[in-house]
Amino acid sequence: MPGGSRSDIAAAERWFVEHGLPYFVDDYRAAVARGLSRARLVPVLAAAVVVGALAGALTGPWLGAAAALGAALTALGVVLAGYAVATLRAWLIVGWAVRRTFRSLGLMVPLVTRALPLLLLFVTFLFINAEVWQVAASLDGGVLWVAVLLFAAMAVGFLLTRLPEELDSVDDEVEGKQLVDACTGTPLEPAARRIAAQVDRVGSVDAEVSGLQRVNLVLVLLVAQAVQVLLLALAVFAFFIVFGLVAMDPDVITLWTTHPLHPLDGPVGDLFGDRLSLELLRVSTFLAAFSGLYFTVYAVTDELYRRQFFSTVIRELERAVSARVAYRSLRDGEVVE
Template sequence: MSQPSPSVAAEQWFVSRGLPYFVDDIRRTVKGRLGRRPLGAVAAVAALFAAGAGIGTGLGTEDTSSIVLFALLASGVPLVTYAARRLYAGTVVRWTIGRTLSSLGLLVPLVTRALPLLLLFVTFLFINTEVWQVASALDDGVLWVSVVLFALVAIAFLLVRLPEELDQVDDEMTGSRLTAACAGTPLEDEAARVAASYEDADLIATAQVTGLAKANLVLVLLISQALQVLLLSLAMFTFFVVFGMVSIKPDVIRSWVGPDAPTPFVDSLPLLTHELVRVSTFLSAFSGLYFTVYAVSDETYRTQFFGSLMKQLRRAVGVRTVYRCLARENAGQ
């Protein structure tokens, strides 16, 4: 069987690593699917889903927050489906989840840097009367809307800061770094030739990641960070539930939130109460937001977290640079 050409091998390499938008043909296809007409059709379907879910929920409850929550969740179904099936988002998500799960060992030393201060701060809130009163008074719909709001704020913060990490990579893609970045890739041999044939200024200009390709890389960074935040939030939720069941007695909860509390969340576990679950959920979501801000603002943590990820990014940008040079050369023939 004949070996694929370097360009084809690079395209296969991109797709297998969650970078489909680096492939010229795929990027052009996706650009068409992001036009006004197809997106308008998807938005219309999302609005119908939201209206149907809102009306259906409204028939069963008068809780406005629950109606809004289910409407938002329903509207996301066609959007996520379209992105996964037509915009190749599923390829990006699958690779990023696999990579994150395969490197869970790196999460422990990274998280231990943030946990001491986080536990000190949030545990103080956990034993605060006002926090229990506020969280216990929230119905399920408002609570989950609050969790979604925390998540959206964290995502917005990441979307502002993560492109800065990417800009450091493509601005440093000189000849020697290009050769090092492409080592062990399908374009390793071509990288040496390209590095010798092009000036550093030309390579840096070619390496600039913009448009959909930049969105692809930022999405990989975003999902990687979001998964780590989710795991930390789940760990904090577990800690608060166990700590609350052991240390917060029913009489204390009753004195904080009223004579009708606490109410068991599970009949077989009387110490696991609705109030405890609500407070734990609220504070674990807040902890996720705190950790997100800490992760991209603390210099030492950024160095540790982005160390391995930046190696992957440099490799991706390096292969893309050689790929674009080859495409330019083929077009000039």
């Protein structure tokens, strides 16, 4: 069967990109593969290490070893993130995840409220605990930032070990009707209808994805979940700032931390006085980061949450994997690769 026209192929590729799957597009995938080659990665990693070391060396003498470590890790992450955005097309996946999250906030609220009551009960108990204030309020900016990065790294590591399990059924065999249903309303619909009969004659076709395309599927799940966790952590941070302003007496906080408070400077500090202190910001940040880690673990271990949240994303990925069969027919003039 002849391949599709260039306009059909371009429209199909735009559809994949708009749905956070740039690695399904041959040209994007080839560019990313070149970006992941050893010849490219070694200089980038070396540059990231050098920049991180310089940031740590410049920060350490002024702010101490903990701040130096935080600055080094941050600089290292910024360089690697910049390379991922520029070369690995990560911004396409992140952009899709952010758009999808804000489009589905109405669906997100019932899911999040399953975890929030127990989480807020637990962390609110920590918030009114003197020992937590003594520990968190004593963390300077560098140590606190390292703690936040540690929580984030643990959350990402946990997601990466569990999310691939959600993809076990995504790339099963595809039948003709499933192919047409998946491509309905997409630029691939005409191609899917043309090849559906051929698919039915052989029963089904293998839609297995591997390599960078499977990595793309995992990244879609990872980023979608990470955006939710970030929003929840920000909500918890805002809650404790407001709760601290309303309920926490500055004299009590001073007694707990055993040192005078450090009110914020500027107009905001003038407005709230001693009630909005650096200590309150540190404790709220620490508990928000911990809450993000808690929610991450909850999201991938609670069976009902997994069914409700991941089922919608998985259906989108199943649709994309089925549509990929039609895309391959346009590119190669075949039903399957």
